[in-house]
Amino acid sequence: MAKKISILIVDDEESVRDSLYNWFIEDGYRVECSENATKALSMLESDSFDIVLADIKMPGMDGLEMLKRIKSLRKDSIVIIMTAFATVDTAVQALKDGAFDYVTKPFDPDDLSHLIRNASKQISLLEENEILKEKMVSLENVEDLIGTSEAMQQVLREIESVAQSNASVIITGESGTGKELVARAIHANSPRKFFPLVSVHCGALSESLLESELFGHEKGAFTGAVYNRKGRFEMADSGTIFLDEIATISAKMQVELLRVLESKSFVRVGGNKEITSDFRVICATNRDLKTMVEKGLFREDLFYRLNVVNINVPPLRERIEDIPQLVEYFIKKYCISMNKPAMTIETAALKRLEEFPFPGNIRELENMIERAIVVGNGKKISLKDLPLGKTVVNTTVESLDDLEKNHIFQILAKYNWNISVSAKALKVDRVTLYNKIKKYDLKPAK
Amino acid sequence: MNLENITLISFGYFEKGLLEIICDDVEREFSVPVKIREGYMALSVYYDASRKQYNGNGLLQEIESRFATETTKTLGLFNVDLFIPILTYIFGQAFLNGNSGIASIYRLSNERYGLKKDQTVFIDRIRKEVIHELGHTFGLIHCTNPTCVMRSSTYVEDIDQKEHMLCTKCKGMLATKPQNEGLN
Numbered sequence: 001m002a003k004k005i006s007i008l009i010v011d012d013e014e015s016v017r018d019s020l021y022n023w024f025i026e027d028g029y030r031v032e033c034s035e036n037a038t039k040a041l042s043m044l045e046s047d048s049f050d051i052v053l054a055d056i057k058m059p060g061m062d063g064l065e066m067l068k069r070i071k072s073l074r075k076d077s078i079v080i081i082m083t084a085f086a087t088v089d090t091a092v093q094a095l096k097d098g099a100f101d102y103v104t105k106p107f108d109p110d111d112l113s114h115l116i117r118n119a120s121k122q123i124s125l126l127e128e129n130e131i132l133k134e135k136m137v138s139l140e141n142v143e144d145l146i147g148t149s150e151a152m153q154q155v156l157r158e159i160e161s162v163a164q165s166n167a168s169v170i171i172t173g174e175s176g177t178g179k180e181l182v183a184r185a186i187h188a189n190s191p192r193k194f195f196p197l198v199s200v201h202c203g204a205l206s207e208s209l210l211e212s213e214l215f216g217h218e219k220g221a222f223t224g225a226v227y228n229r230k231g232r233f234e235m236a237d238s239g240t241i242f243l244d245e246i247a248t249i250s251a252k253m254q255v256e257l258l259r260v261l262e263s264k265s266f267v268r269v270g271g272n273k274e275i276t277s278d279f280r281v282i283c284a285t286n287r288d289l290k291t292m293v294e295k296g297l298f299r300e301d302l303f304y305r306l307n308v309v310n311i312n313v314p315p316l317r318e319r320i321e322d323i324p325q326l327v328e329y330f331i332k333k334y335c336i337s338m339n340k341p342a343m344t345i346e347t348a349a350l351k352r353l354e355e356f357p358f359p360g361n362i363r364e365l366e367n368m369i370e371r372a373i374v375v376g377n378g379k380k381i382s383l384k385d386l387p388l389g390k391t392v393v394n395t396t397v398e399s400l401d402d403l404e405k406n407h408i409f410q411i412l413a414k415y416n417w418n419i420s421v422s423a424k425a426l427k428v429d430r431v432t433l434y435n436k437i438k439k440y441d442l443k444p445a446k
Numbered sequence: 447m448n449l450e451n452i453t454l455i456s457f458g459y460f461e462k463g464l465l466e467i468i469c470d471d472v473e474r475e476f477s478v479p480v481k482i483r484e485g486y487m488a489l490s491v492y493y494d495a496s497r498k499q500y501n502g503n504g505l506l507q508e509i510e511s512r513f514a515t516e517t518t519k520t521l522g523l524f525n526v527d528l529f530i531p532i533l534t535y536i537f538g539q540a541f542l543n544g545n546s547g548i549a550s551i552y553r554l555s556n557e558r559y560g561l562k563k564d565q566t567v568f569i570d571r572i573r574k575e576v577i578h579e580l581g582h583t584f585g586l587i588h589c590t591n592p593t594c595v596m597r598s599s600t601y602v603e604d605i606d607q608k609e610h611m612l613c614t615k616c617k618g619m620l621a622t623k624p625q626n627e628g629l630n
Contacts, residue, residue: 019531
């Protein structure tokens, strides 16, 4: 049922108040009257009215002054100004001060009905807008973060609690766990959602390139700088900047970044003009930043500046109960994108997936399902379609260290963490394998 | 409250038999007997020379104080142009959930708009206005149903668009109002 619109009539003439009161009551509105602006303002403080219909000429505070005060109380309130003596100046002034409309007394009954109908429409639109915004806040972009496991639900709760604030966030987690999706969900549920989310993959850029990428550059700043170029911090104005692989930035860039985070201002490479930008920072890393701080590899002051909130995205092996749901999601996703009929997965294949350690986490599972759909029979994914015994190409692994770590982990998992057998398979001695396990902090899956 | 009747009082010159024609329809809508009589009032008191119209608020107050009773719904019918201070004109008005109302036939004839006289249309408009204002005295507010007699009308064309009857929803509301117990 539609909400009953409430109207406050403010006029020093009793006959006008009574006439309007009777007219609106017959239309089914909730109506209250006030004979002066002061009383009306105190009524507005204790009660909320959707529409205020106010005379411009009243003893004491006039309608225009009251309009300004109402607007300072509630910016979106709808005030209609009435007058018996219309002048262009007063009408323009009323509209400039935020009046919804301006009418000359006496008005045609039809004009009055139209006026209130339009104002009611405006109110409905504003309310609808609020409801839609709230709906978007609770739903947007979280659909990609799949999982009903406690570990994943905890992540979702953390996203929800941190999204509305401006706090810097560090998202930690192994490679392929979906850290960027978490960053997107935070941005999409934050008040900054209508502004850009700018992502920078710090690990993929050299120091000088990263500097130019983040701060922008002026024409002629370096060879090839033929245009002025906005930096990512500038592009993220009013929005969010997502710095992926933050642990890879150089010591010099750490200092630069700290300065920018503290002052929210910077100078383009080759420029001299201070540029300010209002951005929120979200970082991600698969390294242990605290250990890096202890070892002197990462600045402590920058770490504390960034690490206001830490969200740890669990590896897939810690939420194996989410695997069936993820598998179903990826099957659906790739069947649609490849224009294939809906497919399912054999129970045995799904069981093997649940037992697999997935060192490449969700990205590895996704790649595996994509491949299975390509090579499969088009109806059901079976064990033979899944490369569970072989190394799955993980496109996210970029360093040799990561590659070595993943490979050792897979071999250990394959031989149930039997060090001798695993070392033999890897063609290294047991001491070397122990050293590698220690180096990469490898642990058996729970 | 035991409602005894609806009283339609005409003030000023009305064609003979004009109100008798609409009696049955009014009676049927509210299931209350309808009485018709002539009344006298010094209308000049309510005349506004600057607007050349009669103040509807004053007329309604006088109907309420001089003619209305607790056991009747009284509607004063006038053949003069009515206004209220804030509006350029009104067809009628009534106390919501009250005992009295007013209506004017002044703006209901085709001739007023330079059109050919049509007595059927004229009577139909009076019928609708009378039922509409009486509806307010029974506690009914304006209805959004385009054919319901309680639909708000600001032009005669609006009056012509609607029926002279209450819609199902308004009839239901009429029956459920505590003061209307026993109606319908």
